[in-house]
Amino acid sequence: MKIASFNINGIKARLPRLLEWLEETRPAVACLQEIKTQDEGFPAEEFEKIGYHAVWHGQKGFNGVAILADGVAPVEMQRGLPGDDSDEQARYLEAEVNGVRVCNLYLPNGNPQPGPKFDYKLAWMERLRTRCRQHLAGEMPTVVLGDFNVIPGDRDVWSVRAMENDALMQPQSRDAYARLLADGWTDAIATLNPRGGVWTYWDYQAGAWQRDHGFRIDHLLLSPDCADRLVAAGVDKDHRGREKASDHAPVWVELKD
DNA sequence: ATGACTGCCTCTGGCAGA
Numbered sequence: 001m002k003i004a005s006f007n008i009n010g011i012k013a014r015l016p017r018l019l020e021w022l023e024e025t026r027p028a029v030a031c032l033q034e035i036k037t038q039d040e041g042f043p044a045e046e047f048e049k050i051g052y053h054a055v056w057h058g059q060k061g062f063n064g065v066a067i068l069a070d071g072v073a074p075v076e077m078q079r080g081l082p083g084d085d086s087d088e089q090a091r092y093l094e095a096e097v098n099g100v101r102v103c104n105l106y107l108p109n110g111n112p113q114p115g116p117k118f119d120y121k122l123a124w125m126e127r128l129r130t131r132c133r134q135h136l137a138g139e140m141p142t143v144v145l146g147d148f149n150v151i152p153g154d155r156d157v158w159s160v161r162a163m164e165n166d167a168l169m170q171p172q173s174r175d176a177y178a179r180l181l182a183d184g185w186t187d188a189i190a191t192l193n194p195r196g197g198v199w200t201y202w203d204y205q206a207g208a209w210q211r212d213h214g215f216r217i218d219h220l221l222l223s224p225d226c227a228d229r230l231v232a233a234g235v236d237k238d239h240r241g242r243e244k245a246s247d248h249a250p251v252w253v254e255l256k257d
Numbered sequence: 258a259t260g261a262c263t264g265c266c267t268c269t270g271g272c273a274g275a
Contacts, residue, residue, distance in 0.1 A: 009274085010264050034274085036265060061265050062273060109275055149275070168275060203275070204262035217275080247263080247275085 001028040001255050003102065004236075005218055007147040007201075007248035011035040011066075014246055015043060021239055023050060027252060028070050029097050031104035033147045035064035042066065059090035065104050065146070069097045077101065083127035091124075100226070100255075101135065105146035110167030118167050121149070125176040129183065135223065136184050142223040143255075144185065147248065149217055150177045152187070155196025156216040168217060186227035188220040188253040189235070200235055201248050209240060220253045229256040 004027035008014040011032070022030060030052070035042065039058040047054050053073040056066035057080065067074045074095035081092035091106040105128065110121030135142045151157045151169040163169050181187060189198055199214025208214065220233060233253040240249040 013264060034264095109273085111273095111275065163275090166275070201275075206261050208262095215275090 001098065001100070001257060002252055003027060003029045003031075003100070003143050003145065003220070003255065004250050004252035005031045005033070005104070005145040005147070005220060006250040007033040007106070007218060007246060009034050009036070009246040009248065011037055011043065011064075012041070013244070015046060017239070017242060017244060017246070019046065019050060021236065021250060022047075022052060022068070025236060025250070025252070026070065029074070029100075029102055030068040031102065031145055032066040032068070033064075033104070033106035034062070035066055036062055037064060055093065055095050057090045057093045063090045063106060065090060065093045065106050067093055067095045067097075067102055067104050069095075072098060074102070081105070081124065081127050081131060083130060084123070096140070099141065101140045101142040103132070103135070103142065103144040105144065105148070107147060107149045109149045110173065113165075113167040113170055118170075121167060122172055122176060125173070125180070129176070129180045132180060132185065133183055141225045143226055143253070144221040145219065145251075145253075147217060148177065148219045150174065150219075151215050151217055152177055152190065152219075153196065156198070158199070158213045158215060162213075163215065168215070181221070184224055185221040186224070186230070188222055188230060188233035189216065189251065191230070192233050198235060199249075200251050202240055204247050218248055218251045220251060222253070226255055231256055
């Protein structure tokens with residue numbers, strides 16, 4: 001089964017491109033981030049028309065995540081990241097699809113750093129690690145995927161110097177990501193591309209796409225039983241170059257059935 | 258060059274993004 005993640009940067013603005021991508025690549029599960037709509041505005045019927053059922057967790061104006069499944073209804077298991085009752089941001093949604101637990105996340109950006117937004121990011125990452133450890137202790141095959149807003153290493157960015165002060169690649173952000181992985185998760189794209197040079201995001205500004213000035217922040221993490229089933233993983237890079245594209249490209253992993 | 262672009266909701270400019 002193919003499981004994909006796509007930060008779409010606004011579901012209303014992106015709907016034609018999103019439907020096109022789903023029909024062309026037909027993932028069994030598609031996790032979306034930055035839907036930027038309230039629950040009432042989510043266009044579920046547009047996905048139903050092409051055979052996808054959805055669960056979603058929206059918020060007015062920004063954030064928001066959704067999980068789509070081909071021909072089967074995802075069974076929602078968790079809405080919002082546990083660990084802080086005061087956190088109102090719609091950044092996390094879990095569902096079970098065909099025996100696999102899918103954890104879809106939109107991790108806080110954290111800029112500017114230092115500051116309260118960076119503190120929120122790091123605290124969020126600790127909460128995520130706690131949640132993920134619980135999953136590793138359980139029985140269900142699990143994939144944790146989405147926009148992590150972390151550049152894991154220097155080989156994951158076009159220019160270390162250009163990004164050195166960014167929250168996405170501060171040592172604290174990288175250490176938190178490394179600690180999460182060390183608990184037992186496999187970064188699918190990194191495992192299959194050990195030399196790096198794979199980007200999932202290109203800024204709209206400064207001709208970043210045309211110059212291939214990108215970095216890798218969208219990740220697919222596999223529990224050990226899913227890692228044993230890893231067949232392939234990749235980036236649908238050509239979708240970033242289309243008319244009215246998101247600033248992220250879709251990423252995906254193929255698991256043996 | 259403290260720049261650059263895009264989407265959202267609308268206080269049509271300010272915020273957020275990364």
